[in-house]
Amino acid sequence: MSELTLFLLGSPYIERNGARITVDTRKAIALLAYLAITGQRQRRDTLATLLWPDYDQPHAHATLRRTLWALNKALDGVGLKIDREAIELDRQRHLWIDVEAFHHAIAECSTHGHKQTQICAACLEPLQHAVSLYRADFLAGFNLSDSANFDDWQTFQSDSLRRSYAYVLERIAHCYSAQADFETAITYARQWLAIDHLHEAAHRSLMQFYAWAGQRAAALHQYEECVRLLDHELNVVPLEVTTQLYLTLKDNHAPLPPTLLQTESMLTTLQLSESGSQYTARYVNTSLATLHTTQYRYPLLGRKEEWQLLHSAYSKIEQSGMLIVIDGEAGIGKTRLAQELLKHVQRQGGLTITARSYEGESNLAYGLITSGLRAVLALHATTDRALSHLPTHWLQEVGRLLPELTPRHSLSPVTPLLERPGAQNHFFEGLRQMFLTLCQISADQPPGFIFFDDIQWADTSSIDFLIYLLRRLDEQPLCIVLTWRSPHISPPHRLYHLLNELKHNGQALHLSLARLRPSSIEQFVQHLNTSSTNTAPSPQARQIQLTIANTTLGQRLYQETEGLPLLLIEYLSEIAAGKLHIEEEYWPLPAGVRTVLSLQLVALHETSRQILSVAAVIGHSFDFHTLHTISSNSEEETVLALEELLNQGLIEEMVEMVGIVEMAEQRDSLDPTQPLETLLLYEFRYEKLRHLLYTEISQTRRRFLHRRIAETLLTRAEIHGEQSMLAEQIAFHAKMAHTSM
Structure with a gap:
């Protein structure tokens, strides 16, 4: 262990032989940070002027002497080399600085025998180590109100380190993409974008990762968000390359996911390039070894009563259907709770259809319905057997919305929807029969399950069909689950009115999720402690287990998250990564939390x-x-x-x-x-x-x-x-x- 350890990424603190040192003044912390980052011998005149600009030279030098005395005493005489003219860190001692370790981790990739624009399998470990070191921005929450020059220097260092952090996140995201682990690539790309939400390269990468992960609607939404941000903040339009990628994805002609090719060099590299209107990634693989990451998974928390109601409602479905609505504020856990029921249905052998609406897509007619059907139709063998039992005239109606069905099922050419009495209902009935067929292939299967997430952003046409479908729930056993964000959908909304009608008829369950109580978070923390001691824990799990040993963790988490599950998970992830420590008085906002909250403001x-x-x-x-x-x-x-x-x-x-x-x-x-x-x-x-x-x-x-x-x-x-x-x-x-x- 280093004799002296300086943590400057995030809220600054100092350790000596693993024990935290208390330093009396902020100027002492600033002095130590300046010496650590510059890495040079600094004259007393320079430091006095930097830290006490409003003092005359005698007073500034006297204050510097007192600060050095207090700092040297706190360090027990270790770490500083002081003489009459200048001061520097004693690097002959055992000294560890997180900023230096961060730079060294990045520099290690340059020793792997490839260009700086490339990445190999061996790069992933040091880059992830760099991410773990970056607890937050340089000296987060720290400033000297009476020293503008130091604040300017701190801002410059912070910006430089933030750019390096973005560079690391970009490389990790593309490395996981090269291995077809698109969900992990999306996670890192979102962290990358959170650093600078106007960075078009990050938007483009995220669009491609979403598309390769089968989330086409999310990819299109990402472009629309990019357009909105650039117009709002810079009054400019996206680059041609960004728009071209969007048009390609919109036409369902997404570029193929990257593949890993074996070469004689046995070196797995990734090289990014942008040329002309093409945004491409060239991947060359060498090793067949797969990189793994350990993810600490968290159980459903504080929703035992709600889960029992959901389970009971689904198990009682027999001859007629059931509507389940889960509402609540953003991050309250609506989607997670619905997905738990979805997994239960799948384990029982039930067929499921899921789709999600996205903010800004309310002008895409039938976007929600189309997304759900296309996701199921991608399973060709299963759905082709099911659709063989669907009468052709119903398939013909669905073909108006999904033209790709025409050649696949030898249908007549698609014609526009006729404007005649009953045409709309005939079209809706064709869609309904399609959903019913896909959800119930055989009579011995459990009730089918349709899950529409974030319905508050659905387009009007999708809502029209959904209401048509819900008014005919009594014709077939079917479970339809909707989640919506309150207060976006309130009593005047058509869906809310229909929900009350179905509740009156015993065909609907409405759950409004509240924030977690302090006792629920305390129980959850204790559950993590128990589960981590019963198994061989991962490094992330051990980090949480060590933190849990402090009995105030549950109270601290409730204070920081206010009982919001999404924020709770983000904070636990930061603890697992070693970026947050219970003994720190100030916890910087985790990147995931900052992203979640920022998204609440964009519209x-x-x-x-x-x-x-x-x-x-x-x-x-x-x-x-x-x-x-x-x-x-x-x-x-x-x-x-x-x-x-x-x-x-x-x-x-x-x-x-x-x-x-x-x-x-x-x-x-x-x-x-x-x-x-x-x-x-x-x-x-x-x-x-x-x-x-x-x-x-x-x-x-x-x-x-x-x-x-x-x-x-x-x-x-x-x-x-x-x-x-x-x-x-x-x-x-x-x-x-x-x-x-």
Whole structure:
């Protein structure tokens, strides 16, 4: 073990012989980080000017001497070489720095005998080691407010390391793609894209990986997201090569997945190239060895009651069908719960059809229906036998939607849908018969299973057919599972109205998922501890097991995730990778969490995004009057923005107006001149979303907003006699604004 260990990627800390060292001042940490990264002997004048720019030379040098004394004492005299003129790290001692280890891991690939643009099987291990070292950005959560030069240096280093991290993720993604492990390639590509969501090469790679994984709709959606981001932030269109790839995928002419070819050199390499309108990847394989990764799998958690209801509902299906709706906020576990039932059906021998809607595809008529049918029709041998029993006139109707059926089943040429009475119903009935046939090939099979995920984004035509299908549930045993995100689908929606009708007839089950309780997370953590001790654990499992030994982990996870399962899994994955430690006071947002939260914001109107950022500075809870005053938007703009944020489920109105009651009790009566809107309170649904928005605001603008908030609250306190009630808030915002009130 290194005698002295410096962790600078993420929240910085120091260890000596494995024990964490406490350093009294932030300047000492900054000094040590600067010496570690520059790797050079630094003059005292340089360090004094860098860290104390507002001091004169005598005072700066005196403060530097005190800082060095405190740092040297904390290090027990190990690690620094100090003389009258300069200071440097003592590299003759055992010294380990994570940034250096990160660079060394990347550089190791250059020793494998291939070009820098290539990757071999041996590259994967050091590159994955580099990813494990990158806990978060350089000195995450650390800054010196009184040293602009150090902050500039830190920003430069952080940007450089982030680019290297993106380069590593790109290479790993393409390596897994070369081995046809497209799901893992997608995971790394999404992390790559999260670093810079305007990087078209990342968008293109993700489009190809989705297509090769059989997720064509996701590939098309990725392009549309790329178009939207480039237009919104840069007012430009995608490059021709990106658009060409999209058109190729849209026409179902996706390039073949990469293959691994054996060469005399016995060296597995991957080389990326972009030439003309073609985006290609050339793969040359040497070794037949397969690379494996260990993935720690997590059980379904905190949903025992919901699972029992699902299992019971499906098992009771006999002569007529059943609709199951699972709703809840983003990341609550709707899809995971539905997939557990899907797996159960498959184990019982039931036939299943699944499809998912994507945001931004509501203009693709019958997109959801087409996606589901094509996924099943790809299984030629099975479906051809099933469709041989489907009357030709029904196949002919389906052929209007799926032209590829015409030559495959010797149908008449497809004709447009006739605009005559009954034509629409005849077409829908053809689709229904198709679904029923594919879900029930023989009479002795369990009820068929259709799963449509994220139905809130489905196109109108797909919804029309779905309603037609659901109104005929009593004609055949069939289970239809829908998931939708609340509050996107609410009582006025046609599906919601039909759900209530079917519930009244005993043909529907509606589950609204709530966030996990602290006790559920505690039980889940204990389950991981038990399961990891009963088997030979993987390195990731051992990392979690060691962390679980700290009894506060469940409490910490609940505080960080607020009971949202998707965020919980992301945090556990970071713990498994050794990127988060329970003893750290500050946990940076994992890349997966940042991506999940960022996706909640992409569709927002610019005004709504700006108002939400202002709200993030006000705090977790905020009132209309303060928000309206600080945002400098008109009252109507503020109202419209709040309505969009409520509809997107990003904020919610306070259900219990406790604060208002207390305000009324502390005054003889409410001021009749006070607008009623000042009593409207809202709060963020996700505290981590507020944190993300807050950190994306520049320090200058943050101080400006904090100052305006403090001034607004002070004026309100003086007018309405609320000084004692608002004093703490005013003091906090004044402190954050670096001003006094």
